[in-house]
Amino acid sequence: MRTLIAANWKMHLTRSQASGTAKELVGQLEGNLPADREVLILPPFTSLEAVSGAIAGKSGFSLGAQDFYPAEEGAYTGEVSPSMLLDAGCGYALAGHSERRHFFRESDELVAEKLVYGLEKGLHMILCVGETLEERKSNAVKEVLSRQLRSALDGERVQNALATGLSVAYEPVWAIGTGEVARPEDIREAHAMVRQELTALLSGKGEQTGILYGGSVKPDNISQILGIDNVNGVLVGGASLKADSFSAIARG
Numbered sequence: 001m002r003t004l005i006a007a008n009w010k011m012h013l014t015r016s017q018a019s020g021t022a023k024e025l026v027g028q029l030e031g032n033l034p035a036d037r038e039v040l041i042l043p044p045f046t047s048l049e050a051v052s053g054a055i056a057g058k059s060g061f062s063l064g065a066q067d068f069y070p071a072e073e074g075a076y077t078g079e080v081s082p083s084m085l086l087d088a089g090c091g092y093a094l095a096g097h098s099e100r101r102h103f104f105r106e107s108d109e110l111v112a113e114k115l116v117y118g119l120e121k122g123l124h125m126i127l128c129v130g131e132t133l134e135e136r137k138s139n140a141v142k143e144v145l146s147r148q149l150r151s152a153l154d155g156e157r158v159q160n161a162l163a164t165g166l167s168v169a170y171e172p173v174w175a176i177g178t179g180e181v182a183r184p185e186d187i188r189e190a191h192a193m194v195r196q197e198l199t200a201l202l203s204g205k206g207e208q209t210g211i212l213y214g215g216s217v218k219p220d221n222i223s224q225i226l227g228i229d230n231v232n233g234v235l236v237g238g239a240s241l242k243a244d245s246f247s248a249i250a251r252g
């Protein structure tokens with residue numbers, strides 16, 4: 001399984017900043033990336049084209065989107081479809097990021113629809129799951145992860161669409177953007193729970209599904225995180241916005 005090192009740029013960087021950062025990353029990483037690593041950049045929609053141009057033809061680099069609406073086209077003001085993303089050069093997309101779940105009130109049902117629709121359209125989907133601090137304090141981690149995974153992955157439609165590629169990102173909400181990285185034992189335990197659910201839900205494919213960790217990943221904690229059982233990559237926010245720190249993570 002390839003190790004996926006993903007940069008979620010969230011709502012940051014103009015086109016010229018995005019293009020400059022992507023070019024710097026290519027300059028720092030091309031030829032320096034371990035063969036089993038893939039670098040994925042998830043810029044805002046407005047910078048997809050700029051980043052696509054910067055990474056065109058560079059091996060080990062991929063492009064993805066942070067969100068979409070699950071329909072082919074239509075009267076959905078403000079939205080972007082998977083077909084438009086594929087046309088813009090995206091191979092990947094996120095579903096269920098905690099910021100979408102919390103700030104934009106995305107339900108488990110909408111996340112499930114986005115996930116299966118994106119897979120059916122041919123995107124490699126990264127399903128994000130994770131508990132809040134209150135849920136962790138009340139010992140509900142397993143229950144929350146199970147609910148988020150089952151609501152999105154249970155069912156024949158998903159099973160039939162898995163060939164395009166699925167990853168799961170475990171991102172504890174309390175570790176996102178806070179500088180507070182989860183302890184290795186918390187990550188090990190949560191990733192084992194996710195693996196167990198995936199094995200139960202995805203007949204035969206649970207073992208090959210990559211599980212990424214996200215939440216305050218930095219150059220100084222990356223090697224420890226990647227050494228934990230069932231960690232197959234990382235999803236990086238803040239530390240992915242500067243080429244120097246993200247390339248250190250990608251090499252780490």
Ligand code: 13P
Nearest residue numbers: 008176177215216237238
């Ligand atoms: P930070 O790396 O800024 O904590 O963000 C993590 C994240 O939300 C990635 O999707």
